Amino acid sequence: MKTVAVSIVTPDGPVCDSEVSMVVAKTTSGEIGVLAGHIPMVAPLAIGAVKLKQANGSTELVAVSGGFIEIRPDKISILAPSAEIAENIDVKRAKEAVKRAEGRIQNKQDDIDFKRAELSLKRALNRINVHEGNI
Known part of the structure; x- marks a missing residue:
């Protein structure tokens, strides 16, 4: 091939x-x-x-x-x-980022922070899924 x-x-x-x-x-x-x-x-x-x-x-x-x-x-x-x-992904750091982003999403203080937190959550979950092979 x-x-x-x-x-x-x-x-x-x-x-x-x-x-x-x-x-x-x-x-x-x-x-x-x-x-x-x-x-x-x-x-x-x-x-x-x-x-x-x-x-x-x-x-x-x-x-x-x-x-x-x-x-x-x-x-x-x-x-x-x-x-x-x-194999280079720091899963502990990614899981901490998930917790931070979920906390910010629950607070919903303003629209800009919500969107940033949502993107941060997506990136962190992607890193975890890639490390675990769950794609």
């Missing part, structure tokens, strides 16, 4: 550079699966997991908090505000 180069980059630097047989990502309009030779396109990403399927059948998961995916026939680039490989 053909492979395609994948690069996941955040403002803090590269998170992942590898050759994979398929990339599955959650865009704002739905999930997309990309193989080598795919037509060029750019799509905004939703908070979710990126699945990097290796030629040997294994899958690596990366939690992303939005961003963009740029697809070219020979390379896929993912630019995200933050991204973490599943």
